[in-house]
Each structure stands twice: as structure tokens, then as C-alpha cells.
Amino acid sequence: MKKFEEKTIRSEKIFDGKIVQLQVDEVQLPNGKTSQREIVKHPGAVAVIAITKENKIVFVEQYRKPLERSLIEIPAGKLEPGENPMIAAIRELEEETGYSTNSLSFVTSFYSSPGFADELLHIYITNDIEKIENPRAADEDEFVELVELTLDEAKQYVEEEKIHDAKTAYAVLYLHALERR
Structure with missing residues (x-):
């Protein structure tokens, strides 16, 4: 037992x-x-911490109906049935940001709200991204705007609650910890 x-x-x-x-x-x-x-x-989800050549973190701004407001978030999305999380992460990065990568590293997985949901979120990181000419189309009911911030700007956004979701706050904390090493 x-x-x-x-x-x-x-x-x-x-x-x-x-x-x-x-x-x-x-x-x-x-x-x-x-x-x-x-x-x-929930089928599970993926998220990507993507860093540009200029050392900026790639975010998207998206309206979140349950909160009745927009948030700045790392690119993320749900897994399709049987989909490999790393493949899904590359797909979501491309659909939401127009960037692609051939080099993702696994960071961690965690349950987003284990008190009432079984969603497992897989987070990846890459600093090897390229803008692509013809990115995959975003979901037809998804409207996002690309936002690129330095780590200091992202930390400020956390303080201002513009970044206010667990996966993105985790990403900022993770990058802060890497910076301190």
C-alpha cells in the first residue's frame, strides 16, 4: 500500500x-x-526556454480567459496523444514564435496542479534557435505576440506580475540560477 x-x-x-x-x-x-x-x-504539455543569439529569452504574450488578462509566457502547448514531448516542444516553439531549433536539452518535468489535475509539464531549453521563413501556422484560436526580454527584464516582469504562471516563473528562476553558477 x-x-x-x-x-x-x-x-x-x-x-x-x-x-x-x-x-x-x-x-x-x-x-x-x-x-x-x-x-x-490532461494529456500533458511542453514548454521551451529559448534564448536568442543576443542572449534574450523568447516569450509570447497571450490572453488567458480564465484569468481575464494577458500574460507573458514561455512558448508552450499540449501534447497530442502519443506524441514525443521533445518533438512537441519543437512544434510549439515554431508555431508560437517562428523560431526553430535542432538542439533541445531536457530541463525537468513537473505536475502543474497536483491537487486537482494530472497534467505533467515537460520543460526544455535551447540557445540554438533560428528564425524560419515559413513557420508552422499557430492554432486557429490562438493569438500570440512575440516578446524578447533580457533575464533582468524577465525578473522585473515577475515582480510586476506580467509573468505570473508557474512554468514561466520556473524558467526565469532556472535561468537566474544558471547565471549565478
Whole structure:
């Protein structure tokens, strides 16, 4: 038995959307009592820390409806079923920024919100990017604007909450740590 394991008694799918599925599980708690868990199932996602030859970090500005505001974020997107995360990262970089790379390095993977979702986010880094003439088209319902910032500017954006999502804040912290080595 796993420490603090909650055994599923019953699971009911509530919603099956284009990106996420929502289910409600009835679980038996370690103390024998029961409770309900609302769980978002997500296919996983990728994100890229991309650095230009001028040592600027590539971001995109995008409106986020759940927040009713725009954020500055590192390029990212969801995995397609069975898709290799590194291939997805290259695809997302190209679609969102018009840059491509042949050289990605894996940084880390983490769960974005494990209290209610199973999304696993894979982060890669590259400092070998090239603007391409005919990049892949962005998703038809996605509107983004390219933003390139120095690390100091990115840190300021974190303080100003223009950068305010976990993956991008992680990227800035990661680059800050690399700079200090």
C-alpha cells in the first residue's frame, strides 16, 4: 500500500472536452472514511526556454480567459496523444514564435496542479534557435505576440506580475540560477 493512498471506489466522467476531461471519484481515505475528488485529466504539455543569439529569452504574450488578462509566457502547448514531448516542444516553439531549433536539452518535468489535475509539464531549453521563413501556422484560436526580454527584464516582469504562471516563473528562476553558477 502507498502511504496515504486513497482507493477509488467509483469514478464518474462529468465532462469530455477538447483539452481536458473532468471526473469525480469517490475514494476511501486511509482512515476508512470516504470523500470525493474532482479530477482534471490532461494529456500533458511542453514548454521551451529559448534564448536568442543576443542572449534574450523568447516569450509570447497571450490572453488567458480564465484569468481575464494577458500574460507573458514561455512558448508552450499540449501534447497530442502519443506524441514525443521533445518533438512537441519543437512544434510549439515554431508555431508560437517562428523560431526553430535542432538542439533541445531536457530541463525537468513537473505536475502543474497536483491537487486537482494530472497534467505533467515537460520543460526544455535551447540557445540554438533560428528564425524560419515559413513557420508552422499557430492554432486557429490562438493569438500570440512575440516578446524578447533580457533575464533582468524577465525578473522585473515577475515582480510586476506580467509573468505570473508557474512554468514561466520556473524558467526565469532556472535561468537566474544558471547565471549565478
